[in-house]
Every structure is written in structure tokens, then in C-alpha cells.
Amino acid sequence: MDMEKITPNKNQKLPNEIAMTSVAPKQQSSQNTISETEDHEDFRLFGLIAFLIADGMTFAGFFAAYLTFKAVNPLPAGAIYELELPLPTLNTILLLVSSITFHRAGKFLEKRDSRACQKWLIITGLLGAAFLVSQMFEYFSLPFGLTDNLFASTFYALTGFHGLHVTLGSIMILIVWWQTRTPGGRINYENKFPFEAAELYWHFVDGIWVVLFIILYLL
Amino acid sequence: MGSSVPKTSAILTLIISISLAVLGVWIAYNIKMLPIEASQNSPVYDELFKVLFIIGTILFIGMVAIVLYSLFQFRRRAGDEGDGIPLEGNISLEIFWTAIPAIVILFVGLYSYDIYDRMGGMSPLMHHENSSNSNPLDQKIWGGIGSDSIESSNTDNSMVLPIELTAMQFAFIFHYPKGDIITGELHVPVGKKVSLKMESKDVIHAFWVPQFRLKQDVIPGQPTVLNFTPTKAGTYPIVCAELCGPYHGGMRSNVIVDELNEYDNWFQQNAKETI
């Protein structure tokens, strides 16, 4: 092959002195021992974002399946698959508002006002609970069940999987609310990673709902 | 080593490449790798196979030769504790071996597109059930080899033999709409285009005749089509190629390709209604 072309080339590319490996024993500071693997807030948030990407891909898979079903499989004769808009629209508003209230709570945590923070958290939690109640209400009022037809199944699978996320998020809010109490709570201005994580997760769940609302109800 | 006498090694490279190419071609033409050709499709397929085989052989033997040569030539001699040449890369060489595979791949892709087109793969999927109209009659049909090859796209529909295939655990059932024949073995005449419309009753099966070089999954709830023209009389196996349950391995049948008059005899004997 053309290997010999390389040989002259390497001579040009070889500088006389490159420090390739240096062990550089810098001044040993006391906190660079164990601390490197613990107490790293930004890694945890970064990890959470990676996890949310993965979680989002699960939803993406569901959405892709639903859209393909819709494009390819006709609704069988006599099958009922009708969705009412008012309740889901209310749900959308509930979740969007709850995102804002969570954000507000965060603002107050920044200001070290844990009482106001807790107030906004409880509002967020209530909005989340209201969403779940309203979702249950929709389930009971729908004219079709889980196994009635393909679209019914997909509807319940998608909204159910999302509802599971909302339930989890609500529990998180409850925990965060309990832990922001003063005195005694573990979450405060200095240690706000759990708060940030719950907030990020909650925004993610809301974002998924908006996509879900558009795909399931509007399209 | 070649680096000191570049000319010799260039000539050597040339000789090795040419002999590799010759070897590849020889192997492709002299070693029987495929079963006999029994459909119009098969020679086209075998042409593609030969081209891929030649390229593959040259590449494979070339790579193996270089690896073996390197292992031998550049092996560490006893007592030598030094390092090799500190060579970190060579942009022009790297561009060269990015471009060459890209060109080869592009060629292979275009060539196989051409082959696929000649097999009828790119024409709209349709089944010649209703000989009156040649519209794609079932929007649900997704898979298969299309209706016609390019050369014979104007074939009269009366020249086409429509057959329906129902697969189930663990058998193939063929239905001839014309004579209302139901059979477990496929009978087809030499030289006539056969249009198979396939659907499964239970799980996914696959219809495969190695001598035809054709395979298509038989899917429940999703009709697929497969069109082919047998060219050589004989009995060939039909094999289920998709895992379909415990007796998957036993799910085999035969396709009997007859001369036209023999086929007519068979048809007359079995037809439930005369046409």
C-alpha cells in the first residue's frame, strides 16, 4: 500500500521536544481527596438532564407508535374513540400554571424566604393533585375502556404513563415541601439541589403533557 | 523494507492488488456458493452476489494480508526494547481511505439499486387479483417485491397467475382463485409470472424459496405480495424463515415448477370449476 508515504512525513511532524506526559505534582490542597467524588451539584443536575432525555425518549417511542397506528391502522367499524376537549384543556392550564408556581417557589428559595417558598410549593402540589383528579374524572367519563380498541389502548397507555410521572412529581413536591420547612428542613439556600431537581422534573413532565395534548387531542 | 526503495514496493503493491483482484474473480466464478437458479430473479441476484463477493474477497484477503505481513515484518525482535516510529497520522492517507470506501459504497449502492429495480422491487406493490384493473388494489399492502420488472412492465394481466397464500402454524395453504384450488404444495408453470398475495392467520411467517432468491414475510393483518417468474422445471423447497413456534423447522413445503402442458394437466385435474 502507500505506507511509505508516511515515513518522510513523520520526520517533519516530530518536534524535538514535546512534553507529552507530565505528572505535575501540584501543590496538594487538602480538599482534593474524597471531595472530588462527592458534593458535586452540577454533576447531579447534569445526570438528571441525561435521565430526562432518556425518559423523553420513552415518550417519543410511545408518540411514534401512536402516530404510526393513526396513519396506518384505520379505526375498526363500530369502534368508539372520541375525546372531549374541555377537560384536557383545563388540565393543560393546570399544569402550565403549576410550572409557574414552582418557579415562583424557587425564586423565594433564592431569597431565603422559606415560608413563601413553601406556600408556592403547596399551591404547585395542589395544582398537580387537581390535574390527577381531573384526569381520573376524564377516565371515568370516557365512552371507551382500555381494551376497546387500538386507539383506546394507546390513549390510556400514554396518558397513564404520563399520569404516573405526575404522581411521582407530586410526591416529590410533597417531600420537597416538607424538607423546606424551617427549622429542621434539609433543603435551603445552601442545599437546593433536591429542589432544583424536582423543579426540573416537573417542568419536563409539563412539557411532555403539552406535546401529548397536541398529539392526542388536537391532531 | 519498502520505505527505502519506494519504487519496488509500489510495483509490489500493484502486483499484489492485481493478483488479489484476479483471485477474487476466480473464486467468485468457480466456487459454487448458491443453489441453482430457478426464477427470472435468480440470475440477476447471482450477478449482484458475484460483484459483492469479488469486492469482499479483495478487501478481506487484502486486509488479512496486511495484518499478517505487519505482524511478521514488524514483530519485536529479541532484545529490542525500543519503540516503533512515532507516527500519529497522515491526513492525505486518511482522506484516501475515507474516499475509497465511500466510492466503493456508492458504487455498490447504485448497483444494488439497479439490481433491485430489475427485480421489480421499486415498482408499486400490486397484486394481479382483479385482472380488469391494474391499480394498486390494496392500500394496506406494504411489503414485497412489486408487480413488474421494468422490462416487462407492459405485461398483459392475463399472462399473470394470481395465487393467494395463507400461512398458519405450521403450514402454507395456496389458493388458486381461478380454479378454486386449495393445495399445500405450490404448482406453477415455467415462464409465467406468478403473483402471490400473502397473509398470515396467526403469527409472522416467511415465504422463502432459495432457488428463486426471494423471501417475504407473511404477516397477520398486513397483506404482502411477491411476484416472480419461474424459469426452470423442478421441485424446490418452500421454507418458513421467521420463527413461528415449536414446529418452525418443520414448516416446509414444495414448489413444483412444471412445463406448461403438465401444469395445465394438473390444473384441469384439480380445478373445481371449469373456466
Place this chain on the structure above:
Amino acid sequence: MTISLDPTNPSSKKLQPTGWLRYFSFSLDHKVIGLQYLICGFIFYLIGGALAGAIRIELTSPLSDFMPREVYNQVLTLHGTIMIFLWIVPVVNGAFGNYLIPFYVGARDMAFPRLNAVAFWLIPPSGLMLISSYFINGAAQSGWTAYPPLSITTPAAGQIIWILSVLLLGGSSIFGGINFIATILKLRRPGLKLMQLPMFCWAMLGTSLLVVISTPVLAGTLILLSFDIVAHTGFFNPNLGGNVIVYQHLFWFYSHPAVYIMVLPAFGLVSEILPVHCRKPLFGYATMVYSIMGIVVLGLIVWAHHMFTSGTPPWMRLFFTIATSFIAVPTGIKFFNWVATLWGGKISLNSAILFSCGFIVNFVLGGITGVALAQVPFDVHVHDTYFVVAHFHYIVYGGSVFVIFSSIYHWFPKFTGKMLNENLGRFHFALTFIGFNLCFAPQHWLGLNGMPRRVAEYDPQFELVNQISSMGALLMALSTLPFLFNVFQSAFQGKDAGDNPWKALTPEWLTSSPPPVENWKGEAPLVIEPYGYGKNNSQQESKITK
């Protein structure tokens, strides 16, 4: 050239079990976790290998006479699932990734040590669950692909257990992936740039991206499938209006990238091993990085080439043919670069390099048949035949497993401080290489001539070739014996390796063997040229000794 160990370093005080017991504990040490992955994976490899042996025994005769047909299908399902999800994926990612990545980025552990331990400890129970399903009510029998409607109609218990354990293993894989991404991107030692990282880091980064993007889709799909089985919904059940093709798309959206999840880390490991034993820098570092990223991107958009004979319209077949073919370009670059790394080196012909070169040879063949399979017209003949079985095993056994062995020979001195016996290692290589090729090369011919895959009975004309293949399988099984003997004997009575027997420059060799709990007694070394072989060596060594 050892780093002087500082016994007063406070970092070694971390409370961890010591001795061999720590390998059974919920250890947070990435090295312990890495070896846990490796040993656990190897046990599953032996089980999966025994299952493969059962398949090959059944296939020595054209009749289904060795085991009942249902059991045969369970065996092939378990073989595929165990080898993929419990052996290759956990070992190339979990074992070597966990052991090496913190060294390579100059860290003392992974970014999330606890998550790391959780990810590992998900594996043994789900593996045991999977295997025990055989004894409960029969394991899943619809192949590792679990295509519906077959997976819906076969006995439900086994299939549900299969789904559960694959979901757990997928979760473990995702946790691992998140951990690797965070470690490589966020935990790098100050002063270490991305383009100075050893190639294995790039391979793990690419792999982890694939894991995080594609594994959740498989999880979602399997959840839907389990609904079909348990709740009688009809997502993939055509009798209830469902669509079986959608499952295949979703399944292969994960399972094609899964091939790269199994092979990309192997590419990375080879890139570490070759330069050390050739005493040469890795050829074309930058193009290697770009080609990994190219494989990641292309790997995500080629899945439907597994469905050419399924229900796919012509335009889709064409698109996936082209996309798949083009993966050969970045892959080809890597192979040419490895060969160029060999060229002009001073190669020690030890077991590690033999297995690496065996990998190159096998994988080139697997890659060539891969490009051929990507061509729709070629695939319509050989799809779902032994040709595909051969191709696949050339990629994952001839590729990944050869690299795993190569890596064990290369890093065993680091793991244990002892050298493996080289003669036994070469014997192991010879047996494995001959056995492997004897087993799988004839299968190309079988597929081309009409033998479908996953059958217990076949046309008698294939008997002889199947027997040859089974002989190869026997050799492969035997080849494990010298290896196991070598590992056990060397671990206890092997020659002392010293800290850096290969005189390697990558950071894991710049500490003691085995390394201390937090990897370095002092500050982590800054290695900006991990492949700087042949460049003013004397200076280098003096620097390290300091």
C-alpha cells in the same frame, strides 16, 4: 517507574470492605464494580455458551431429536438474551468502562458511585430471574427479538419474566450510560482536554449516547408488549386491530444501536491495546474520534434494514440501504487506522495482540457481509437464514468477545498485579480462533443454500456442514478451559507483574497494580499524550518517576 505511595494520604481511609469479600458487597469503588461486572458477565457467558452447545448438539442431526421443540426455542431465546444483555453489553460497557474511564479522565471514581453500584446490582437478580423462568413454567420461546404475535401467543409467564428482566437490564444500562456521560464530560481532571482523552473514552461517550437515546424506546415497547400479554390490549395483536410492524420498528430502533453498544467499546479497547504492544502512537486520533461520532449518528437511522423482508415500502428499503451502507465508511476508517498503527511498530506477539488482530480479521469479514446484507436485493434471499447468524456472530463474537479476551490479557496485570501465562494464552487464542471460524464460516454457506435460522430440524443435505460447525463449537467450548485454568493459576501463582509490565503510557498504568482505593495515592497524573510512544522516551520516564 512507580509513583511513590504515600501511606499518610487521607483518601485511603474511605470505609470499604477489603479482601475478596468486597466483590460481593455493595462497593462504591469503580474498580470493584468493574470486576464485579466482568466476573458476573463471564459466569453468564459460560451459561450462554452451554446453551449454545445445546443448540449445536441439536443441529448435528437434521431431526429434532436432542430436546423437545419448545425447549429448543427456549434455549435459543435464552442464549441470545443472555449473551447480549448479560455478557457482552455489561462487560464491554460496565466492566471495562467502569474500570478504565475514571483513570482515563483522571478521577478517583465515577461521577455517581452509588448509581453505579445500583446499576451493577440490578444485573445478577434479573439474570437469575431470566434463567429461573425456565424452571418455573418454561422460559420465553419467541427468540431474543420477541416478535409479536408469537410472543403474545406463547406461554405468558416466561415471556413476562423475560420482559421484566430485559427492562431491569435496560435500566441498568441507562444508569451506566448516564454515569459515563457525566464522568467523561464533567469529571475530567483540570487541564485535560477532550481531544487528549484516550480513545476508549470517546467510544464510551458515543456508546453511552446511544444507550441513553435508544434503550428507553425498547423499554417503552416492552411495556406495551407486556400490556398486550397481561391486559389483552391490542397494540401488536392483529386480531385486536393492532400492528405487528410497529413493534419491529420500535424494537430495532433500540436493537440495531445495541450492536454498536456492543461493538463501539470494543473498538475503543482495541485502540488502547494496539499502541501499547506495537510501541506506536494510535494512527489518526482525530479521524478515529470523528468516525466514532459518525457511527453513533448513522447507527440511529439504520434500524429498518432488519425489516427488508417485512412490511416495509420500497422507499423505506432504499433509504435504509443507503444509510446502512455508509456506516462502512467510518468503520472502514477505524480499521485502516488500526492497520496503520500496526505498520512500522515493534509488535510483541502476545495474547493480547493476537486476540486484537483476530478481532480485526473477523470483524472485517463480518463487516463485509454486513455491507452485503444492507443491500435490499441481497437481503431478500439471505434474511433470517444462517448467513445472518454467521454475520452476527462474526460481529459480536469475532468482534466484541475477541476484544474482551484481548482486554483481559492486557489488563489482568493491572487487575491483579500478576501476569497471565503467555503460552497458555496463545494456545487459548489458537483454539478460539480456529474453533470460531470453523463454527461460523460454514454457516454463510448454509444460509445461502437454504437453511433458515432458529430451526431445530432442517433439510438433510445440510447435515455435514452443520456437523463441521458443531465441531467448531466444541473447539470454542474447549478453548475456555485453558483460559480458566490460566486465570485461576496466574491469579494465585502467577509471575508478579509490577505496576506497568507493558510500559504503557495511559494513566491506569501510572499507579500501583492493583490500584489503591482512590486510584492514586497522590494527585492524579495529567496525561495529555496517552499514545506518545517513540517520542523522547527517556524524558518521559523520568517525569513519571518523579
